[in-house]
Amino acid sequence: MYKLYGSIKSRAFRVLWMLEEIGESFEFINASPHHPDVLALNASGKVPVLLDGDAVITDSTAIVTYLADKHGQFTHPAGTIKRAQQDAMTQLVLDEFDSLLWTAARHSFILPQDKRVPEVKESLKWEFERNLERLGQRLSGPFLQGDSFTIADIIATHCLNWALVANFPVSDKGMRAYAKDMREREGFKRAFAHLQE
Known part of the structure; x- marks a missing residue:
């Protein structure tokens, strides 16, 4: 299960939407920028932060691109x-x-x-x-x-x-x-x- 840290009123909404579109289960932790839980994962304190197992992924565009590539949805194949x-x-x-x-x-x-x-x-x-x-x-x-x-x-x-x-x-x-x-x-x-x- 994915874990997403961020506020719905931030760019984390992009990731929430993507997760809902692809139908994967996830836990949403409502955390503002610079929250201690966020800082523990991302030194900049910025949200969103996605956990996939032990892997930490930051930046909303990087996260939605990763999810699209991993699940083969809402993207075109690389190299095309x-x-x-x-x-x-x-x-x-x-x-x-x-x-x-x-x-x-x-x-x-x-x-x-x-x-x-x-x-x-x-x-x-x-x-x-x-x-x-x-x-x-x-x-x-x-x-x-x-x-x-x-x-x-x-x-x-x-x-x-x-x-x-x-x-x-x-x-x-x-x-x-x-x-x-x-x-x-x-x-x-x-x-x-x-x-x-």
Whole structure:
């Protein structure tokens, strides 16, 4: 059984969703960043942390990639063009959406007060909306890669939900509809139910 440490309001949600999608049993330990249990496993104190037996895996993208590869679900085989395109899409989402949201969060409540530059958030929002419009133009099916639901969809949907909570503009109608459809997946609903625990 897997053990997942993290908060549902963090990137750990991506891993919760993945675990629910693949149908593997797991124990979820609701732990915030820098919790002593997390620090014992990850010196940075960051979540999520996944235990697979005695092996410790950190970083949400690394974890969902590992789970997808191990269980042969929601990914394309390594060494194929489809996998290269999937990896490119995953990196695009991390570079053009996750990084902007994370920078805004850092300048809102994470960095020490004297290190924050709140004014940067307006440019981050502008860049986010521009990037979202470009991604919306590429959307050619129900998922980011057409007919295949992959880990890129998990990360993208998490970013879109994060954007809504952080008051980032999500005005592209196609991407809003895409995110709504992703939230209707049973795996997403089961993962979200952990919020009530």
